[in-house]
Amino acid sequence: MRPSVRRLLAVFLLGVIAGAALTAAAVAAQVERAVLQRDLFIKAAREQRQQLDQMRSQLEKFQTRPSIESVEIHLVNLGEERSSTALALQEKLRPLGAPLIGKMLDEVDPDMLKNIFQDRRVVHNESQYELAVQTIIIGPTTHFYLIIRNNSEAGFLSGLPGSRPHRTSSTTFADRTSRI
Amino acid sequence: MNDFVVQMVLSFSISIGMILGGALLGSLGSLLIGGYPATTMIDVAERIRIWAAVGAIGGTWRLFELALWERQFPDLIQQVFIVIATFTGAHLGYTLIQWVVKT
Numbered sequence: 001m002r003p004s005v006r007r008l009l010a011v012f013l014l015g016v017i018a019g020a021a022l023t024a025a026a027v028a029a030q031v032e033r034a035v036l037q038r039d040l041f042i043k044a045a046r047e048q049r050q051q052l053d054q055m056r057s058q059l060e061k062f063q064t065r066p067s068i069e070s071v072e073i074h075l076v077n078l079g080e081e082r083s084s085t086a087l088a089l090q091e092k093l094r095p096l097g098a099p100l101i102g103k104m105l106d107e108v109d110p111d112m113l114k115n116i117f118q119d120r121r122v123v124h125n126e127s128q129y130e131l132a133v134q135t136i137i138i139g140p141t142t143h144f145y146l147i148i149r150n151n152s153e154a155g156f157l158s159g160l161p162g163s164r165p166h167r168t169s170s171t172t173f174a175d176r177t178s179r180i
Numbered sequence: 181m182n183d184f185v186v187q188m189v190l191s192f193s194i195s196i197g198m199i200l201g202g203a204l205l206g207s208l209g210s211l212l213i214g215g216y217p218a219t220t221m222i223d224v225a226e227r228i229r230i231w232a233a234v235g236a237i238g239g240t241w242r243l244f245e246l247a248l249w250e251r252q253f254p255d256l257i258q259q260v261f262i263v264i265a266t267f268t269g270a271h272l273g274y275t276l277i278q279w280v281v282k283t
Binding site: 036 | 201203204205207208211214215216217218219221280281
């Protein structure tokens with residue numbers, strides 16, 4: 001390589017290095033802010049990922065435990081001729097069972113389930129109906145078999161199992177009457 | 181020009197050059213590896229400040245020793261001024277780097 005070329009090359013490289021060093025010095029503060037911000041974002045992303053992993057593992061645990069997914073209400077002592085009444089009453093009773101959805105099966109208290117409907121009174125078409133729980137089948141689909149007694153038609157359910165009317169005080173009656 | 185003045189200017193320039201060159205190229209290196217260029221610049225300037233002064237004095241230290249042991253006090257005083265110029269250069273370099281980064 002000719003000396004003049006080598007000299008030119010050396011001058012060029014020195015210029016590049018000096019220019020880069022001076023530019024680095026001029027923008028150092030801005031670059032540093034950007035790098036700091038990048039590091040903060042990386043840290044935040046790592047923390048979020050850890051949280052996500054934790055939540056995912058919790059979700060997996062949660063999914064392995066069975067829960068109540070739906071609630072079915074059956075009225076056991078209304079005949080075919082009263083199917084419209086049964087449907088209307090079922091519609092009125094359905095919201096009472098709705099809070100159970102999503103509850104873990106192993107955390108559900110059977111007495112609490114019974115008390116949701118037991119002795120509850122429902123008004124439909126100016127008739128008052130009193131409920132009694134005959135059977136509860138607890139599972140992902142929880143079934144309530146309810147005996148219903150029309151208080152306006154005395155004796156309508158007489159003779160049916162579990163149809164014995166529950167005596168309630170006037171206060172209890174007022175508390176438990178549901179005008180949905 | 182007087183040898184003393186030449187030595188003083190050279191020592192001053194060498195020390196300030198070591199600080200500025202070290203800090204600027206250190207900052208460039210930090211930029212290339214994705215580090216913190218401003219912090220690196222200050223850090224390098226602070227770390228090499230004493231070594232820049234020592235490096236700049238380097239060759240004249242022997243003269244300082246001779247002047248001390250042979251009791252040539254005018255030479256000794258000259259050496260003291262050279263040392264002061266060297267440290268001033270190093271400190272000025274460091275201050276310049278601080279100004280560049282912090283303003």
